[in-house]
Amino acid sequence: MGSSSEDEGEEYLFKIVIVGDSAVGKSNLLSRYARNEFNMHSKATIGVEFQTQSLEFDGKEVKAQIWDTAGQERFRAVTSAYYRGAFGALVVYDISRRSTFDSIPRWLDELKTHSDTTVARMLVGNKCDLESIRDVSVDEGKSLAESEGLFFMETSALDSTNVKKAFEIVIREIYNNVSRKVL
Numbered sequence: 110m111g112s113s114s115e116d117e118g119e120e121y122l123f124k125i126v127i128v129g130d131s132a133v134g135k136s137n138l139l140s141r142y143a144r145n146e147f148n149m150h151s152k153a154t155i156g157v158e159f160q161t162q163s164l165e166f167d168g169k170e171v172k173a174q175i176w177d178t179a180g181q182e183r184f185r186a187v188t189s190a191y192y193r194g195a196f197g198a199l200v201v202y203d204i205s206r207r208s209t210f211d212s213i214p215r216w217l218d219e220l221k222t223h224s225d226t227t228v229a230r231m232l233v234g235n236k237c238d239l240e241s242i243r244d245v246s247v248d249e250g251k252s253l254a255e256s257e258g259l260f261f262m263e264t265s266a267l268d269s270t271n272v273k274k275a276f277e278i279v280i281r282e283i284y285n286n287v288s289r290k291v292l
């Protein structure tokens with residue numbers, strides 16, 4: 110008989126969604142994290158896509174299935190199916206475009222409306238490489254995150270700043286929430 114502990118081989122699969130206005134860099138954050146790729150030109154394809162990343166916490170395999178709206182938001186048509194079952198969310202704006210920051214409360218509302226569980230949420234100020242044309246200060250991002258109870262990070266999908274960190278803080282938080290429930 111095997112002497113391995115019951116926990117061994119235990120696997121977790123979590124869905125994470127990325128939301129935010131068009132062109133804030135959602136697809137590039139995902140491709141930077143999952144494939145270490147960056148594209149200067151926005152893709153033209155419409156349709157939901159996801160990538161799966163595997164991590165290990167406490168010897169357990171944790172798979173994050175990360176979904177990208179892939180342009181649905183251009184038509185204000187992110188469907189409830191997109192949000193269904195999500196345990197985590199990256200809510201993204203572009204630090205060089207204030208209107209995308211002003212949209213964050215609307216994305217948070219939408220997330221709340223459609224989610225059926227506690228969602229680990231990270232506010233992400235993307236394109237922090239564009240310091241010279243910054244339109245939203247770090248403090249504004251921080252204080253919005255604090256008032257809404259979100260994690261916060263500025264990232265650059267272009268030069269990779271904090272991309273891995275942002276995803277992995279969310280994944281770790283989900284894992285902590287779930288494993289606390291299981292115990």
Ligand code: GDP
Nearest residue numbers: 132133134135136137148149151236265266267
């Ligand atoms: P989405 O519509 O939110 O998925 O945005 P995309 O990932 O398609 O990116 C929109 C545009 O912003 C593209 O031209 C990207 O090359 C550019 N972009 C994305 N992330 C960054 C970034 O971190 N820095 C800079 N400078 N440009 C970015």
